[in-house]
Amino acid sequence: MTTDTFPASGRPVRARRGLWSRYLRRPVGVVALAVFLLVVAAALLAPLLAPHDPNFVDYTLTKAPPGPDHLMGGDSAGRDIYSRLLYGARTTLYGAAVACLTGILLGVPTGVAAGYFGGRTDRICSSISDGVQSVPGMIVLLIVAAGTGSNFTVLMITIGVFMAPGYYRISRSRALAVRREPYIDAARVAGLTNVQILRAHMLRAVRAPIVIQSALTGGIAMGMQAGLQFLGIGSASTPSWGAMMNDGYRNMQTHPLILLWPSAALGITIAALAFMGSVLADLLSVRAEPGTRAGRGSAPAAGDEAPTGEPAHPVEGSALRIENLRVAFGGPDGDKRVVHGVCLDAAPREVLGIVGESGSGKSQTVLSVLDLLPAGGRATADGIWVGGREIGALPRGRRHALLGTEIGYVPQEPMTNLDPCYTIGHQLVEPLRVVHRLPKAEARGRAREILLRVGITDPDRVMASYPHQLSGGMAQRVLIAGAVAGRPSLLIADEPTTALDVTVQAEVLELLRELQEEYGMALVIVTHNFGVVADICDRVVVMKDGRVVETGPVGRIFADPGDPYTAELIRASLDDTESRIDLDAAHDQAGQAVEA
Amino acid sequence: MKDGDGGPLLEVNDLVVDYRRGQTTFRALKGVSMTIGPGECVGLVGESGSGKSTLGKAILGLAAVTSGTIGFAGQDITRARGAARRRLAADIQVVFQDPYGSLDPTMTIGQILAEPLTASGAPREEARAAVAEMLEHVRLPSDAVTRYPSEFSGGQRQRIAIARALVRRPRLIVCDEPVSALDLTTQSAVIDLFIDIQRETGVSYLFVSHDLGVVRRICHRISVMYQGEIVESGDNERITRDPEHPYTRRLLLASPVADPVRQAERRRTWLGLRVG
Amino acid sequence: MLKFIARRILSGLVLLLVVTCGSFFLAHRAIGDPTPGLLGNSATPFQRAALREQLGLERPLLVQFWDWFSHAIRGDFGTSWRNLQPVSEQIALRVPVTLSVVVAATLLAAVLGLAVGIITGLRPGGTLDRGLKLGSVVFFALPGFWVSLVLVMWFAIQLRWFPAVGYVSPDQSVTGWLRSITLPSVSLAIGAVVMVAEQLRNGFLEVQNQDFVRTLRARGLPPWRVTVHVLRNASPAALTVLALMFVGLLGGAIVVEIIFNLPGIGSLIQSASQIGDIPILLGLTAVTVVFVVIVNLLLDLVLGWVNPKVREQ
Numbered sequence A: 001m002t003t004d005t006f007p008a009s010g011r012p013v014r015a016r017r018g019l020w021s022r023y024l025r026r027p028v029g030v031v032a033l034a035v036f037l038l039v040v041a042a043a044l045l046a047p048l049l050a051p052h053d054p055n056f057v058d059y060t061l062t063k064a065p066p067g068p069d070h071l072m073g074g075d076s077a078g079r080d081i082y083s084r085l086l087y088g089a090r091t092t093l094y095g096a097a098v099a100c101l102t103g104i105l106l107g108v109p110t111g112v113a114a115g116y117f118g119g120r121t122d123r124i125c126s127s128i129s130d131g132v133q134s135v136p137g138m139i140v141l142l143i144v145a146a147g148t149g150s151n152f153t154v155l156m157i158t159i160g161v162f163m164a165p166g167y168y169r170i171s172r173s174r175a176l177a178v179r180r181e182p183y184i185d186a187a188r189v190a191g192l193t194n195v196q197i198l199r200a201h202m203l204r205a206v207r208a209p210i211v212i213q214s215a216l217t218g219g220i221a222m223g224m225q226a227g228l229q230f231l232g233i234g235s236a237s238t239p240s241w242g243a244m245m246n247d248g249y250r251n252m253q254t255h256p257l258i259l260l261w262p263s264a265a266l267g268i269t270i271a272a273l274a275f276m277g278s279v280l281a282d283l284l285s286v287r288a289e290p291g292t293r294a295g296r297g298s299a300p301a302a303g304d305e306a307p308t309g310e311p312a313h314p315v316e317g318s319a320l321r322i323e324n325l326r327v328a329f330g331g332p333d334g335d336k337r338v339v340h341g342v343c344l345d346a347a348p349r350e351v352l353g354i355v356g357e358s359g360s361g362k363s364q365t366v367l368s369v370l371d372l373l374p375a376g377g378r379a380t381a382d383g384i385w386v387g388g389r390e391i392g393a394l395p396r397g398r399r400h401a402l403l404g405t406e407i408g409y410v411p412q413e414p415m416t417n418l419d420p421c422y423t424i425g426h427q428l429v430e431p432l433r434v435v436h437r438l439p440k441a442e443a444r445g446r447a448r449e450i451l452l453r454v455g456i457t458d459p460d461r462v463m464a465s466y467p468h469q470l471s472g473g474m475a476q477r478v479l480i481a482g483a484v485a486g487r488p489s490l491l492i493a494d495e496p497t498t499a500l501d502v503t504v505q506a507e508v509l510e511l512l513r514e515l516q517e518e519y520g521m522a523l524v525i526v527t528h529n530f531g532v533v534a535d536i537c538d539r540v541v542v543m544k545d546g547r548v549v550e551t552g553p554v555g556r557i558f559a560d561p562g563d564p565y566t567a568e569l570i571r572a573s574l575d576d577t578e579s580r581i582d583l584d585a586a587h588d589q590a591g592q593a594v595e596a
Numbered sequence B: 001m002k003d004g005d006g007g008p009l010l011e012v013n014d015l016v017v018d019y020r021r022g023q024t025t026f027r028a029l030k031g032v033s034m035t036i037g038p039g040e041c042v043g044l045v046g047e048s049g050s051g052k053s054t055l056g057k058a059i060l061g062l063a064a065v066t067s068g069t070i071g072f073a074g075q076d077i078t079r080a081r082g083a084a085r086r087r088l089a090a091d092i093q094v095v096f097q098d099p100y101g102s103l104d105p106t107m108t109i110g111q112i113l114a115e116p117l118t119a120s121g122a123p124r125e126e127a128r129a130a131v132a133e134m135l136e137h138v139r140l141p142s143d144a145v146t147r148y149p150s151e152f153s154g155g156q157r158q159r160i161a162i163a164r165a166l167v168r169r170p171r172l173i174v175c176d177e178p179v180s181a182l183d184l185t186t187q188s189a190v191i192d193l194f195i196d197i198q199r200e201t202g203v204s205y206l207f208v209s210h211d212l213g214v215v216r217r218i219c220h221r222i223s224v225m226y227q228g229e230i231v232e233s234g235d236n237e238r239i240t241r242d243p244e245h246p247y248t249r250r251l252l253l254a255s256p257v258a259d260p261v262r263q264a265e266r267r268r269t270w271l272g273l274r275v276g
Numbered sequence C: 001m002l003k004f005i006a007r008r009i010l011s012g013l014v015l016l017l018v019v020t021c022g023s024f025f026l027a028h029r030a031i032g033d034p035t036p037g038l039l040g041n042s043a044t045p046f047q048r049a050a051l052r053e054q055l056g057l058e059r060p061l062l063v064q065f066w067d068w069f070s071h072a073i074r075g076d077f078g079t080s081w082r083n084l085q086p087v088s089e090q091i092a093l094r095v096p097v098t099l100s101v102v103v104a105a106t107l108l109a110a111v112l113g114l115a116v117g118i119i120t121g122l123r124p125g126g127t128l129d130r131g132l133k134l135g136s137v138v139f140f141a142l143p144g145f146w147v148s149l150v151l152v153m154w155f156a157i158q159l160r161w162f163p164a165v166g167y168v169s170p171d172q173s174v175t176g177w178l179r180s181i182t183l184p185s186v187s188l189a190i191g192a193v194v195m196v197a198e199q200l201r202n203g204f205l206e207v208q209n210q211d212f213v214r215t216l217r218a219r220g221l222p223p224w225r226v227t228v229h230v231l232r233n234a235s236p237a238a239l240t241v242l243a244l245m246f247v248g249l250l251g252g253a254i255v256v257e258i259i260f261n262l263p264g265i266g267s268l269i270q271s272a273s274q275i276g277d278i279p280i281l282l283g284l285t286a287v288t289v290v291f292v293v294i295v296n297l298l299l300d301l302v303l304g305w306v307n308p309k310v311r312e313q
Helices: A019-024 A027-044 A081-117 A119-133 A137-147 A152-179 A182-189 A194-230 A241-250 A256-284 A362-370 A396-400 A424-434 A440-453 A459-464 A472-484 A502-519 A530-536 A554-559 A564-571 A580-595 B052-060 B082-088 B109-119 B124-137 B142-146 B154-166 B184-201 B212-218 B236-241 B246-254 B260-275 C002-031 C035-039 C045-055 C061-072 C087-122 C127-141 C144-158 C174-208 C211-218 C223-259 C265-275 C278-306 C308-312
Strands: A320-329 A336-346 A351-355 A377-380 A383-386 A407-410 A490-494 A522-527 A539-544 A547-553 B010-021 B024-036 B041-045 B067-072 B092-095 B172-176 B204-209 B221-226 B229-235
Touching: A019 A027, A019 A256, A027 A081, A027 A256, A081 A119, A081 A152, A081 A194, A081 A241, A081 A256, A119 A152, A119 C002, A137 A152, A137 A194, A137 C002, A137 C223, A137 C265, A137 C278, A152 A194, A182 A194, A182 B092, A194 A241, A194 A256, A194 C144, A241 A256, A241 C144, A256 C127, A256 C144, A320 A362, A336 A351, A336 A362, A336 A522, A336 A539, A336 A547, A351 A362, A351 A530, A362 A377, A362 A383, A362 A407, A362 A490, A362 A522, A407 A472, A407 C211, A424 A440, A424 A459, A424 A472, A440 A459, A440 A472, A472 A490, A472 A502, A472 C211, A490 A502, A502 A522, A502 A530, A502 B246, A502 B260, A522 A530, A530 A554, A530 B260, A539 A554, A539 A564, A547 A554, A547 A564, A554 B260, A564 B184, A580 B184, A580 B212, A580 B236, B010 B052, B024 B041, B024 B052, B024 B067, B024 B204, B024 B229, B041 B052, B041 B212, B052 B092, B052 B172, B052 B204, B092 B154, B109 B124, B109 B142, B109 B154, B124 B142, B124 B154, B154 B184, B184 B204, B184 B212, B204 B212, B212 B236, B221 B236, B221 B246, B229 B236, B229 B246, B246 B260, C002 C061, C002 C278, C035 C045, C035 C265, C061 C278, C087 C127, C087 C174, C087 C223, C087 C265, C087 C278, C127 C174, C144 C174, C144 C223, C174 C223, C211 C223, C223 C265, C223 C278, C265 C278
Parallel strands: A351 A522, A351 A539, A407 A490, A490 A522, B041 B204, B041 B221, B092 B172, B172 B204
Antiparallel strands: A320 A336, A320 A377, A320 A383, A539 A547, B010 B024, B010 B067, B221 B229
């Protein structure tokens, strides 16, 4: 809960002011929009722009090459290709609009309703959508075309019906996601009717994805429409790109240009739509895709900042020692420093606590020791020693060879730290076989033994289970078992009890203490909870904003905090503060004093 | 809507709530009874799965009640739905745990705070004035109105959520773990805000939390929940210092205190309890 | 497990009933009287009435449908109205052609999509990743037949590497068969490849940021072992897209077959819809729906194998 969340918390950065202006700052978006507007303009102004009647037949123009009077030449029937292209744009856009509109009208309301109300509404709507999706649309289109005398609007509506599941899925999944947000519950408690909630919150949530979906759907509809026209379906008197492509196709061996013009027009229009949709999608969901946008943070220089914290043991006799550690993350606005020159150390068999609030850089500090910073993060240090050996300068492979052997790691959130697709047994046995090269039977035996040791009474059942079948406390025991399976000399635990219930937390702390003593490990425990520190730690490092505030033995830190920040944190732990009854009594007294 | 003098504001009687999971039903509340008086803060403590959040949801109408009754100001609201439930919005409000998910990220703070008022048909001008007043109440700058939730820290967002709960001047606020996602220092500031607001407005709180330290600080009375039942109730001082029920004692001993000497002692007692 | 399969087959049958019923009524409504199309415009009213009687068209539609459906689930799709040949024989002649193109395209999409998806997922921001992004934008919307025209113009007419049109049965020559289906399959597959790769890449990036991947690394597992874990977690979305693509490819194949002049179901559908040969249309609809049901069943089985949580639901 109080992990140092960085970068962002995984939530999309919301579109705010000036989505439009941000769109216009993307060159690809501008070009795509310009091309699309050009096509729209060509369609609207076709009667003004077209130099010839698109259906006028001039036999001398048959398969003519481009010339000054006929910019793109003539088709196999002797009609002006340029004029037909302009009029064809009308058909194309009109058809795409009809299809999109049909898809939106059918898909969005049902999708939102299914996602919001769930239950039976959802089951019925979803099975209809799945059904439509498993119907080969082209066959139905051909049947419809055969019967309706190729009525174009009806055909495009039919295409729209087959596009509706796409809209349905998106609206439903958005509505479903939003439905689970507490702000919808808050709106209900605030007295909003379902209609008001749907209008105020749901529509906001689906609006943007629908626009993006429409760009794609429009393109697909244009493609299907051209495909039908290519097959000879549609009115012969209305010029269309698909029919022109068919004409070109039949003459492509001799006159490839006739095929080129309409193909290029269709391809460019669809691509323009697709790029518009892609740029919009990019702008609306700036997902943290590390590495793509900003690259790794550059190695933070030692800089002018003085390192904070001081080691307490000689290097040779330490289990862990960090000197002047800096961590930075690459971001869109340049590097962001989160750890500014931290020094600390732990002796063998010592329990070191690193305490701080969110943003203090405590997790980043220990992840740097593991060389497992989140993507985009980069750590540099004057030196990192494990078991008295400098490892900071080792190549990546050699450093990672320490993981699972010298160094064990216990993460915070038990449920997300086990691979949901594999059994517990597999996840325990795999490192033993791969890293420690144990034969299969022996690895299983060891895994079983460790599970028993961490207090799991039925190891065989647990090993056959998948993570989602375990409780949080059980999963954390499994993770601890995995961390100590390699008999490490240094165990790093990052908020190991934060996600657990209090009674489970006490059990897990007790287990960690026992294992630490039994295996003679050094334990570095990251936490925000001074109660946990008081319970298990020998020495404490207090961190704030990426710096060490103070370091000292646990007794001294609590009895006589050297820094006001430490004192404030201990006070905020609420153990010994006045209860509400004391507070009210004091308040009443103060009130009387004022009156008197 | 006025209750009789001295009577409880909220009265929950033998409440049972079942959740259906596929074919099986899970009894989240097994006959829970409690009362909250006007201007009182009652804490509900328990671990995950104890049913403490479910009780809050049932009172808010977000969980269907199987049997039992919920009375508010002398009125039976157990199965209030539709318009009747919406009328209760003027009197019963909520603050949720998650300071990120509880505010619509696409709305400005002004829109978020005005929503409960405009939904009930209040004129825009009036809503704007009320919003400004509430921001002051929760000690946020008035320019927050035009900004979006993502521009605020966790603690500030929780203040916004409190302001939204207060904006219709309710008589009861259900607080579902409202400080457990916050840093320690922020947490104590928000708790102080809750206390100040209660003194200023006389609102009652049902304060759901897993943290005995937090409820001790803010609640007058505390009920301890375990597996869908209230195992022990009593005033703040007694529950947090001298509990009777074995579960409450285990719970108390299991939460570590920020003092190495006392914690070592507490752990010894806890270990004894565990073995015994 | 068997219960699950049985349930899926049952729901497949329901889907078959609903879809063919819909198509049946749609076709009858749309086509109305098929006899002018079958006999030509010169036929006398008497001849047309006789043919209607012979085809059983004077019966109520519901009776006709039930008659058709009760035979169809036993594999008897009736006879074509045009040449009175059994529908199943004609479909059996055409289906291998279409299937070889569609299956080849699906395999291409699976193999190439997997490869590109893994590479770009491991190295986001690289050249291939940027290419994939561009490709996914462009090829998602471009119709397969448009791509085929471009491919034909280039590879068959300009470079003459592949035959522009025509089909060689594998009985005659395996290499000839492969050459004849290469361009059609490729033009169908391109869009599917980028879609599958894109899904896999996004899934990869998402899974790589999850906590358990860090924990796996912290256990000392070598990178490729970690990649196996990531791949298994990232694959469901890509597999789902692949199955959806299969349905789309069946439809797309119709136009592409006509371009390449392949004797698959495409030209059969086209001619049947022109003259209103409803038994052929219904038979083809039924066969494609059966394929779709089979593919979806396979998908569910694979998804259940990949993700144990799905298995329990």
